[in-house]
Amino acid sequence: MENIEVEKSKVFIIVEIIEYVPNAVVIKTIIKKTTGNVTAVSFDSGEILTEKISPFDTFIQIIEGRAEILIEDHSQTLETGQSIIIPAHSKNAIKANERFKMISTIIKSGYE
Known part of the structure; x- marks a missing residue:
């Protein structure tokens, strides 16, 4: 399945653009650039x-x-x-003790 960006200049409700899938983590790209990206992610319990x-x-x-x-x-x-904010170079993990949705934003500039 291709993970393409959300359509620009179109209104959307963030929690509605990504669904829960049993026994899965689903990632939907909102914006993807060389300097960073924004994704919506859903986690099943x-x-x-x-x-x-x-x-x-x-x-x-x-x-x-x-x-x-x-x-x-x-x-x-x-x-x-x-x-x-998860700091750069920090060991990290994300767990779903119950299902949830989140937005993840990574900014790649400023680390040159």
Whole structure:
């Protein structure tokens, strides 16, 4: 399945452009540029984005439900409307103890 950007100049409701899929993490590209990207992500209950380290800061905003965010082995629970910035070069993972949706924004500029 091709992951293309959301149509520009068209109004949309962010929580409605991505659906839950049983036993899956679904990623929908909002904007993708060489300097960064914005994605909408849905997690079914029990799903995990495994531990990784990104060379860039990542802004996470929960738009539906509740998520567990682990940064350098420190766990925080975020609920609808809450946000966090995962610092560049930090070990991190995202867990769905219940299903949720989020927006992820990665800004690649400023690290040259």
